[in-house]
Amino acid sequence: MRHLLFASALLFASPVLADAAGDRWMSHVKVLADDNMEGRLTGTPGHERAAAYVANEFRKLGLKPAGTDGFLQPVPLMEQSLDLAASRVALDGRALTLGEQMLPGTRVQQLKGPFDAGLVFIGSGLHLPESGHDDFAGMDLKGKIVVVLAGGPKRLSGALKSHARTAEFWPAMQRAGAIGVINVANPNQMDVPWARQKLFAGTPGMRLADPALNDARQPFFSATFSPADAELLFAKSGHSFADMVKLADVGETLPRFDLNQRLSGTIVAGERQFSSPNVVGLLPGKSRALKGEYVVLSAHLDHVGVDKPVNGDSIYNGAMDNASGIASMIESARAVARKNPKRSILLVAVTGEERGLLGSRYFANRPTVPADGIVANINMDMYLPLWPFTHVTALGAEESGLGLVSARVARDMGLLQVPDEAPERNLFVRSDQYSFVRTGVPALALKFAASTPEQQAIQKDWLTNRYHAPSDDLSQPIEPAHAVAFNKYLVNLITTVANLPERPTWNEESFFKRFAPKAATGAAVSGR
Structure with missing residues (x-):
C-alpha cells in the first residue's frame, strides 16, 4: 500500500x-x-x-x-446488408422470427439461394488437434449446419479457445463440408443483453474486400440464436440447452450429437x-x-x-x-x-x-x-x-x-x-x-x-x-x-x-x- x-x-x-x-x-x-x-x-x-x-x-x-x-x-x-423482411428461416417447418429469435450474421457472406440442412451440435466448435481437442473430428458435417455454444475444456487457455473460434473455425468448416453455423448465446457470458443485440439485427456487416484476408473464403449461413428460445434447437435431441450451459460454465468438454431437426430458408442480402x-x-x-x-x-x-x-x-x-x-x-x-x-x-x-x-x-x-x-x-x-x-x-x-x-x-x-x-x-x-x-x-x-x-x-x-x-x-x-x-x-x-x-x-x-x-x-x- x-x-x-x-x-x-x-x-x-x-x-x-x-x-x-x-x-x-x-x-x-x-x-x-x-x-x-x-x-x-x-x-x-x-x-x-x-x-x-x-x-x-x-x-x-x-x-x-x-x-x-x-x-x-x-x-x-x-458491406453486406440483409433484407430481413424478405428472408425466411424455419426449424423443422416452424417459422422462426428473424430479428427476435434468430439474428442472421452479416460479417461472413451469406449463402445465396435456398438451403435445407440437418442440424448437428458440435459442442464448442473448437478445432485444436495439436492441443488434444477437436470438436470436428469424427463428425459427418457435409451439407450440415453446425450449432455451437461458447465453452471448452478448462485446461485450454481462454486465448487459445478464442483463437479456435475465429482463425481456426471457418477453415475447419470448409474442410468438413458444413454449410453454416448457429451460435447459441450463453446467457451467463453476454456482454450485451439479447434485448440490445436485437437492435442491431438490421445493421450491415463488413469484411475485407480481398478474400485472401478473410477467414471464411466461401459463403456460409450464419446466425446467433436467442438463449430464451434455444431449447427449441435441442427439443428432439435427448439433451437440453440448460444442461449444455451448465457444462460450459464450469469448463467441461461439451458432448456432440445430432439435433434431429432441419433448418431451411433463404437469406436475402445485398453488397457494396x-x-x-x-x-x-x-x-x-x-x-x-x-x-x-x-x-x-x-x-x-x-x-x-x-x-x-x-x-x-x-x-x-x-x-x-x-x-x-x-x-x-x-x-x-x-x-x-x-x-x-x-x-x-x-x-x-x-x-x-x-x-x-x-x-x-x-x-x-x-x-x-x-x-x-x-x-x-x-x-x-x-x-x-x-x-x-x-x-x-x-x-x-x-x-x-x-x-x-x-x-x-x-x-x-x-x-x-x-x-x-x-x-x-x-x-x-x-x-x-x-x-x-x-x-x-x-x-x-x-x-x-x-x-x-x-x-x-x-x-x-x-x-x-x-x-x-x-x-x-x-x-x-x-x-x-x-x-x-x-x-x-x-x-x-x-x-x-x-x-x-x-x-x-x-x-x-x-x-x-x-x-x-x-x-x-x-x-x-x-x-x-
Missing part, C-alpha cells in the same frame, strides 16, 4: 500539470464522441471527420505521415464495396541501429454509428469505446516524443474494429513499413478509466516477453499487473492486438483491472448498460485524472519496449509462437 500511495504522489505531484494533461485528453474525447461524429461508423462521413481530426493531431505533434496517402491508409471493404481509412503516424527512432524497427501503438477509431434508439437516443457516441483510447494514443505520442526512444513508434488509429478487426487485419497484413521491422504491438480498446488506476491487466502477458516488461513497468510505478479476471469473454481475440498476433508480432492489450467488489460492480454496470449503447456518451461520469495516470504508465511501457536491447519474442510454451517468423524466435525478453 505504501508503494501505491507513493506512486500516486509522484503521478500527481504537480496538480497544474496533471489538470492540463487531463484537459487535453478530455478535449479529444469530447471531439470524437460529439453527436456530430454520428457514432463514427466505418465508411460514414462521421468516421471520415474523425479520421481527419486524428490526422491533424498527428500533424500538430510533428509525426511523419506513414499511410499510403499522407496519414491515411485506405482499407478496401465489402467501399473504403475507409486507417490513420498512421510515425515517430522516428533516434538509434541508427534500431530506428528501422517499429513498436506499434494501436487503438480503433470507429464505433457503431447511428442505429435504433434507446431511451430516445439513436447516436452511439463511443466515448469509452474507443474515443478514450484514441485520446490516450495522441497524448502518449506527445510525451514519448520528448523521451527520444531508440526504436520508431508507429501510431495506428484503425478502422473497422467493430466490424471484425478489419482495419488492423489489413494493416498487419499490408503494413506501410517493412513487415519484418514490426517488433511489438500495444493496443488500447475501451480500457475503462472508471476508477483510480492501481491495477492493470495486460491481455497476452502470458504469451510473450512483453508480459514481463509490462509487469516490471507497473511494479516500478507502484502498480500491480494482474491476470485477466474473465478469460471466457475472449478479450484477447476481440480487439486489434489479435491481428498483429496472427502475423507473429508479440502484443498486449491494456485494461484497468477491477480489483475491488465496488470496481467490479462499476464495470459490470457499464458493460450491461453502456457498452455499445447510446449512453456511452459525454453525459456519463468521466474522470480525466484516471486516464492521465494510465497514460503515464502507457508512456513508460512504450518507451521501455522501444529501448529494449533485443526485440521481444514469444514464450516457448505459447501456442502463438507458431506465427512468428523463424528469425524472430529467440530468448524471451527479460523482465528483471
Whole structure:
C-alpha cells in the first residue's frame, strides 16, 4: 500500500500539470464522441471527420505521415446488408422470427439461394488437434449446419479457445463440408443483453474486400440464436440447452450429437464495396541501429454509428469505446516524443474494429513499413478509466516477453499487473492486438483491472448498460485524472519496449509462437 500511495504522489505531484494533461485528453474525447461524429461508423462521413481530426493531431505533434496517402491508409471493404423482411428461416417447418429469435450474421457472406440442412451440435466448435481437442473430428458435417455454444475444456487457455473460434473455425468448416453455423448465446457470458443485440439485427456487416484476408473464403449461413428460445434447437435431441450451459460454465468438454431437426430458408442480402481509412503516424527512432524497427501503438477509431434508439437516443457516441483510447494514443505520442526512444513508434488509429478487426487485419497484413521491422504491438480498446488506476491487466502477458516488461513497468510505478479476471469473454481475440498476433508480432492489450467488489460492480454496470449503447456518451461520469495516470504508465511501457536491447519474442510454451517468423524466435525478453 505504501508503494501505491507513493506512486500516486509522484503521478500527481504537480496538480497544474496533471489538470492540463487531463484537459487535453478530455478535449479529444469530447471531439470524437460529439453527436456530430454520428457514432463514427466505418465508411460514414462521421468516421471520415474523425479520421481527419486524428490526422491533424498527428500533424500538430510533428509525426511523419506513414499511410499510403499522407496519414491515411485506405482499407478496401465489402458491406453486406440483409433484407430481413424478405428472408425466411424455419426449424423443422416452424417459422422462426428473424430479428427476435434468430439474428442472421452479416460479417461472413451469406449463402445465396435456398438451403435445407440437418442440424448437428458440435459442442464448442473448437478445432485444436495439436492441443488434444477437436470438436470436428469424427463428425459427418457435409451439407450440415453446425450449432455451437461458447465453452471448452478448462485446461485450454481462454486465448487459445478464442483463437479456435475465429482463425481456426471457418477453415475447419470448409474442410468438413458444413454449410453454416448457429451460435447459441450463453446467457451467463453476454456482454450485451439479447434485448440490445436485437437492435442491431438490421445493421450491415463488413469484411475485407480481398478474400485472401478473410477467414471464411466461401459463403456460409450464419446466425446467433436467442438463449430464451434455444431449447427449441435441442427439443428432439435427448439433451437440453440448460444442461449444455451448465457444462460450459464450469469448463467441461461439451458432448456432440445430432439435433434431429432441419433448418431451411433463404437469406436475402445485398453488397457494396467501399473504403475507409486507417490513420498512421510515425515517430522516428533516434538509434541508427534500431530506428528501422517499429513498436506499434494501436487503438480503433470507429464505433457503431447511428442505429435504433434507446431511451430516445439513436447516436452511439463511443466515448469509452474507443474515443478514450484514441485520446490516450495522441497524448502518449506527445510525451514519448520528448523521451527520444531508440526504436520508431508507429501510431495506428484503425478502422473497422467493430466490424471484425478489419482495419488492423489489413494493416498487419499490408503494413506501410517493412513487415519484418514490426517488433511489438500495444493496443488500447475501451480500457475503462472508471476508477483510480492501481491495477492493470495486460491481455497476452502470458504469451510473450512483453508480459514481463509490462509487469516490471507497473511494479516500478507502484502498480500491480494482474491476470485477466474473465478469460471466457475472449478479450484477447476481440480487439486489434489479435491481428498483429496472427502475423507473429508479440502484443498486449491494456485494461484497468477491477480489483475491488465496488470496481467490479462499476464495470459490470457499464458493460450491461453502456457498452455499445447510446449512453456511452459525454453525459456519463468521466474522470480525466484516471486516464492521465494510465497514460503515464502507457508512456513508460512504450518507451521501455522501444529501448529494449533485443526485440521481444514469444514464450516457448505459447501456442502463438507458431506465427512468428523463424528469425524472430529467440530468448524471451527479460523482465528483471
